[in-house]
Amino acid sequence: xxxxxxxxxxxxxxxxxxxxxxxxxxxxxxxxxxxxxxxxxxxxxxxxxxxxxxxxxxxxxxxxxxxxxxxxxxxxxxxxxxxxxxxxxxxxxxxxxxxxxxxxxx
Numbered sequence: 131x132x133x134x135x136x137x138x139x140x141x142x143x144x145x146x147x148x149x150x151x152x153x154x155x156x157x158x159x160x161x162x163x164x165x166x167x168x169x170x171x172x173x174x175x176x177x178x179x180x181x182x183x184x185x186x187x188x189x190x191x192x193x194x195x196x197x198x199x200x201x202x203x204x205x206x207x208x209x210x211x212x213x214x215x216x217x218x219x220x221x222x223x224x225x226x227x228x229x230x231x232x233x234x235x236x
Contacts, residue, residue, distance in 0.1 A: 131201070131204045131205065131208060131215055131216065131217055132214075132215070132216040132217070133216065133217050133219050134191065134216050134217070134218055134219065135218075135219050135220065135224065135228070136218065136219075136220060136224040136225040136227075136228045136229045137228050137229060139191060139218055139225075139229075140225075140229045148189075149168075150188075150189040150190060150191045150214075150216070151170065151188055151189065151190050151191070152166055152168055152169035152170065152190075152191050152193060153169070153170060153172060153184075153190045153191065153192045153193065153203075154166070154169040154170065154171045154172075154193045154194070154222075155172060155173060155174040155177065155192060155193065155194050155199050155200055155203045156171070156173065156174075156193070156194050156195055156199070156222075157173050158171065158173065160195060160236070163234050163235075163236050164222055164226065164233050164234045164235065164236070165222070166193060166222065166225055166230075169193060172184075174194070174199045174202070174203055177203055177206060177207075178206070181207075181210060184207070184212070186210070186211045186212045186213065187213065187214070188214070189214040189215075189216070190207065190212065190214065190215050190216065191215075191216045191217075191218055192204050192207075192215060192216065192217055192218065193218045193221060193222060194218075194221045194222070195221045195222060195223055195236075196220060196221045196223050196224075197217060197218060197219050197220050197221045197224075198221075200217050200218060200221060201217045204216070204217045222235075223235065
């Protein structure tokens with residue numbers, strides 16, 4: 131598993147030709163408060179039942195509130211053959227603090 135800070139992810143999103151899938155694993159109520167643009171929501175509790183919607187060879191950056199749930203999901207995905215998963219260290223909280231100062235927090 132790879133790890134990125136919010137600032138590193140911002141830089142990657144600005145420079146990459148082939149963007150990773152931003153996979154947000156928080157609950158819907160959390161996602162409604164704030165989310166990183168273009169992220170998709172699959173709550174952590176639904177990952178195992180929706181894993182068939184994900185492609186093992188796709189690059190994923192997994193996002194949660196602080197980086198704990200997303201790390202667990204990254205480990206789960208790796209155990210199921212996903213080879214290119216990255217945890218957003220600090221989650222959306224660090225994104226709001228270090229990248230998007232106008233993002234709502236909770």
